[in-house]
Amino acid sequence: GAVVSQHPSRVICKSGTSVKIECRSLDFQATTMFWYRQFPKQSLMLMATSNEGSKATYEQGVEKDKFLINHASLTLSTLTVTSAHPEDSSFYICSVPSGYAGYTFGSGTRLTVV
């Protein structure tokens, strides 16, 4: 499968600030990447589908103006949590569909908003 790098692994930010999370596909050209959010002791919930060179597709209930996604190249997608609040604290993880090899996940980002 693909090799996926996600940064940062942990971030603590103040309420009201913005945080950018990067997801890089190191050896696979990814026209699509998926962003998930996982609250403690819960499953992975799809937030949005990131499409290279076009707008992201957001799942119902996910605010597109709050969770900005940019997929400017075949190797990089970014998720920016704008005006973060404590309820945005969660584990954010990207996934790259890598053909017949299935899906590869980034290492995840633990966001804590204080």
Added chain:
Amino acid sequence: GENVEQHPSTLSVQEGDSAVIKCTYSDSASNYFPWYKQELGKRPQLIIDIRSNVGEKKDQRIAVTLNKTAKHFSLHITETQPEDSAVYFCAATPGYSTLTFGKGTMLLVSP
């Protein structure tokens, strides 16, 4: 869209016993069914997967079965070990689209 149900939510076994986790899916178009193991604070790791043209797949102590008619697939772990303790997620997808995950099963293997 796809809906995946997973049971049980928690499973406790003694070391050496077998563990079975079951999932059902709703979308008959789904054709790829991976199973992931996730340890606390880490990314999900693929442990085994199956495609709709196969009924069973085995990899050492882990096996997965698929019943397309019943829209049902299961994970079987034999000779469980304490290091098998983790949360296991099933998932389904119709082709190279987004994965829909089950709610997860916390497996606890006691020595």
